[in-house]
Amino acid sequence: MIHTRGLTRTFTLKKKQTVEAVRGIDLDVEAGQLVAFLGPNGAGKSTTLRMLTTLLPPTSGTATVAGRDVTRDPDGVRARIGYVGQKNSAGETFRVGDELVTQGRCYGLTTAEARRRAGEMLELLDLTPLAARKPGTLSGGQRRRLDIALGLIHRPGLLFLDEPSTGLDPKSRADIWTHILRLRETHGTTLFLTTHYLEEADSMAERVIIIDDGRIIADGTAEQLKNDLAGDRILLTAHTAQDAGRAAALLGGDADGLTVRLRAASAATALPEHLRTLEAAGVKIAAAETIRPTLDDVFLTLTGRSLSDDDVPA
Numbered sequence: 318m319i320h321t322r323g324l325t326r327t328f329t330l331k332k333k334q335t336v337e338a339v340r341g342i343d344l345d346v347e348a349g350q351l352v353a354f355l356g357p358n359g360a361g362k363s364t365t366l367r368m369l370t371t372l373l374p375p376t377s378g379t380a381t382v383a384g385r386d387v388t389r390d391p392d393g394v395r396a397r398i399g400y401v402g403q404k405n406s407a408g409e410t411f412r413v414g415d416e417l418v419t420q421g422r423c424y425g426l427t428t429a430e431a432r433r434r435a436g437e438m439l440e441l442l443d444l445t446p447l448a449a450r451k452p453g454t455l456s457g458g459q460r461r462r463l464d465i466a467l468g469l470i471h472r473p474g475l476l477f478l479d480e481p482s483t484g485l486d487p488k489s490r491a492d493i494w495t496h497i498l499r500l501r502e503t504h505g506t507t508l509f510l511t512t513h514y515l516e517e518a519d520s521m522a523e524r525v526i527i528i529d530d531g532r533i534i535a536d537g538t539a540e541q542l543k544n545d546l547a548g549d550r551i552l553l554t555a556h557t558a559q560d561a562g563r564a565a566a567l568l569g570g571d572a573d574g575l576t577v578r579l580r581a582a583s584a585a586t587a588l589p590e591h592l593r594t595l596e597a598a599g600v601k602i603a604a605a606e607t608i609r610p611t612l613d614d615v616f617l618t619l620t621g622r623s624l625s626d627d628d629v630p631a
């Protein structure tokens with residue numbers, strides 16, 4: 318569905334200064350995948366998305382999206398993809414149902430087809446009771462569902478979503494995800510989305526791609542990335558600071574007050590072993606905890622920085 322080779326975008330600023338926003342990305346996304354594209358502010362996510370959706374020409378490299386080349390056949394790409402940007406796509410003039418029909422007409426559907434398709438989309442996104450309302454009267458979550466319906470009106474096989482759940486309350490975020498997952502189950506739509514919510518990417522996406530400074534630095538399932546790049550952590554609480562220091566020395570960890578921090582490929586297997594070692598050495602431990610890594614730990618391991626340090630846009 319998406320194939321890029323050496324995809325690059327450089328911006329030229331005043332005085333011939335340049336910004337290398339995307340530095341030679343090779344990407345292959347097969348049909349039906351749900352891909353979360355993550356990275357800190359300024360990493361190159363939007364620039365990549367804009368090139369893949371033909372909104373921005375690449376400086377060099379190639380990209381084939383939904384079977385069409387983004388440079389040679391941008392119209393072909395646009396006819397086959399949907400794009401839900403960060404801003405609301407509906408105007409304020411028409412009612413929700415009419416917005417969808419108008420969008421369908423823009424994609425070349427006949428009025429009858431556009432009406433039929435609008436009805437299907439209202440149903441799919443649970444918007445049927447709101448069809449006669451103006452977009453301005455909808456809640457944030459309802460508007461987001463309308464944006465997705467508008468992006469799907471021409472039955473694209475591939476949908477790009479830029480921060481689909483940002484700015485929504487937790488209930489609306491969960492609701493948007495229900496609809497995104499339903500879309501995939503019922504229509505097999507390929508989904509490529511950016512998000513700042515790492516826990517959403519972790520639990521919902523089957524593939525996570527991390528971009529930093531214009532380069533892809535990790536690509537795999539969330540589980541693979543966490544196992545391969547971060548590993549588990551073990552947190553021990555010792556009886557005394559002296560016990561903590563001895564435990565850290567024996568097991569190769571860091572002590573801080575009563576707390577001892579350790580890393581392990583599998584904490585569940587390593588912990589009993591560690592406790593036996595400490596008991597044999599007469600080191601007293603009051604509590605033990607195992608911690609699975611997060612995607613943020615993966616990013617921290619790769620870059621030494623936390624993705625959560627970024628401000629999530631409101």
Ligand SMILES: Nc1ncnc2c1ncn2[C@@H]1O[C@H](COP(=O)(O)OP(=O)(O)OP(=O)(O)O)[C@@H](O)[C@H]1O
Nearest residue numbers: 328336337338356357358359360361362363364365
């Ligand atoms: N039109 C432009 N002119 C000059 N520089 C730009 C332009 N658009 C983006 N950039 C720069 O390219 C780099 C990548 O920006 P991009 O918007 O792709 O990042 P991002 O990962 O989407 O960030 P965010 O999470 O903040 O949206 C940044 O350094 C940005 O300042």
